[in-house]
Amino acid sequence: MIDEKLLMIPGPTMVPERALQEGSKQVLFHRSPEFGKLFAEVNEGLQYVFQTQNPVLTFPAVGTGGLEATVANLFSPGDTILSVITGVFGKRFATIAQNFGLNVYKIDFPWGQAAEPDMIKEQLEQHPEIKAVFVTHNETSTGVVNDLVAIGEIIHQFNVLYVVDAVSSLGGIDLQTDAWDIDVVITASQKALMSPPGLTFISVGSRAWKAVEKAKIPKYYWDFINARKYLDKNPPQNPYTPAVTSIAMLNESLKMMQEEGLDAIFKRHQRLAHAVRESVKRMGLKLFAASNCYSNTVTAIIVPEGIDGDVVRKIMSENYNVVVAGGQADLKGKIIRMGHMGYVNEDNILQALQALAAALQDVGYKGNVEEGLIKAKELLG
Numbered sequence: 001m002i003d004e005k006l007l008m009i010p011g012p013t014m015v016p017e018r019a020l021q022e023g024s025k026q027v028l029f030h031r032s033p034e035f036g037k038l039f040a041e042v043n044e045g046l047q048y049v050f051q052t053q054n055p056v057l058t059f060p061a062v063g064t065g066g067l068e069a070t071v072a073n074l075f076s077p078g079d080t081i082l083s084v085i086t087g088v089f090g091k092r093f094a095t096i097a098q099n100f101g102l103n104v105y106k107i108d109f110p111w112g113q114a115a116e117p118d119m120i121k122e123q124l125e126q127h128p129e130i131k132a133v134f135v136t137h138n139e140t141s142t143g144v145v146n147d148l149v150a151i152g153e154i155i156h157q158f159n160v161l162y163v164v165d166a167v168s169s170l171g172g173i174d175l176q177t178d179a180w181d182i183d184v185v186i187t188a189s190q191k192a193l194m195s196p197p198g199l200t201f202i203s204v205g206s207r208a209w210k211a212v213e214k215a216k217i218p219k220y221y222w223d224f225i226n227a228r229k230y231l232d233k234n235p236p237q238n239p240y241t242p243a244v245t246s247i248a249m250l251n252e253s254l255k256m257m258q259e260e261g262l263d264a265i266f267k268r269h270q271r272l273a274h275a276v277r278e279s280v281k282r283m284g285l286k287l288f289a290a291s292n293c294y295s296n297t298v299t300a301i302i303v304p305e306g307i308d309g310d311v312v313r314k315i316m317s318e319n320y321n322v323v324v325a326g327g328q329a330d331l332k333g334k335i336i337r338m339g340h341m342g343y344v345n346e347d348n349i350l351q352a353l354q355a356l357a358a359a360l361q362d363v364g365y366k367g368n369v370e371e372g373l374i375k376a377k378e379l380l381g
């Protein structure tokens with residue numbers, strides 16, 4: 001038995017007991033009425049968290065699979081897209097598109113900053129052949145949230161599809177798929193949706209379905225049209241064997257989210273994230289993201305000069321049982337990323353901040369960590 005640690009990474013995240021219990025039940029037959037009922041509930045729950053009337057497709061895969069499925073279903077080789085890159089995950093989406101033979105224009109924004117809608121507009125004006133714009137809602141590698149409403153106002157002036165990677169935001173930060181008229185939204189089970197890794201979800205709107213009908217990139221497993229055909233059955237089904245147990249666990253997490261209500265969930269994320277930011281600032285630490293684009297699901301904290309962030313993380317995990325993530329790519333060792341999304345409460349945040357403070361002191365950090373903890377208690381009390 002592995003000792004249970006508090007996971008404060010930006011996914012996978014802690015799974016509530018109610019969902020864990022579903023995971024310990026016997027496996028269901030995927031064509032049975034019982035599973036049909038359960039999958040129908042899940043689809044309603046997904047439409048609730050996506051804030052959409054669109055069908056939301058479920059595939060057994062992680063988020064990267066959802067990104068790849070989107071590329072394979074919407075385009076033909078040689079199509080052109082614009083990729084808005086604010087960190088590791090924006091870059092990954094662009095690479096997937098390139099690997100499938102698309103022409104990819106990229107706008108690389110400095111890491112730690114949000115995308116500027118005007119620069120997207122410039123590219124769309126210069127390149128009328130662009131068929132879609134890819135945007136990462138919440139850039140998990142830098143703790144930056146992009147303004148989907150402002151970007152949408154630009155995108156909707158052009159005849160292009162608006163495609164959003166919401167893997168680390170959906171269910172933790174407001175994303176109104178229908179009201180904001182976003183054609184495709186992709187997420188995964190293991191972040192704000194409080195479920196284990198292994199499921200990806202893709203909301204596909206009516207304009208996007210027209211593109212799907214024309215798309216020529218080969219696919220079989222990922223085929224949206226086939227997935228939709230089965231989803232439209234009564235009760236809804238999957239073309240192949242779905243991840244029945246993961247879906248049963250997800251159902252419980254989605255029920256909990258509906259009980260809490262999206263507004264309350266977003267406010268909880270906002271309150272906890274604010275407490276993390278204010279606390280670490282009082283400890284004398286700096287945040288990596290610019291102050292106009294702080295994420296409410298993950299905070300990137302700059303490690304002070306002379307301290308190795310990976311050593312701090314190791315101490316946090318081994319001595320204080322709290323797991324946080326490090327920096328990716330060029331940011332390795334330089335930042336610590338604390339996830340605070342999904343099944344997370346005030347006590348978890350305090351525990352994580354206490355572990356951070358203690359580990360920093362252990363490596364000789366001289367900042368006033370106590371002041372940071374007092375601030376956190378004040379904001380969370």
Ligand code: PLP
Binds near residue numbers: 062063136165166
């Ligand atoms: N997009 C974003 C914004 C992410 O944060 C992640 C994972 O952290 C992914 C895509 C990839 O998801 P997965 O690890 O489930 O493949």
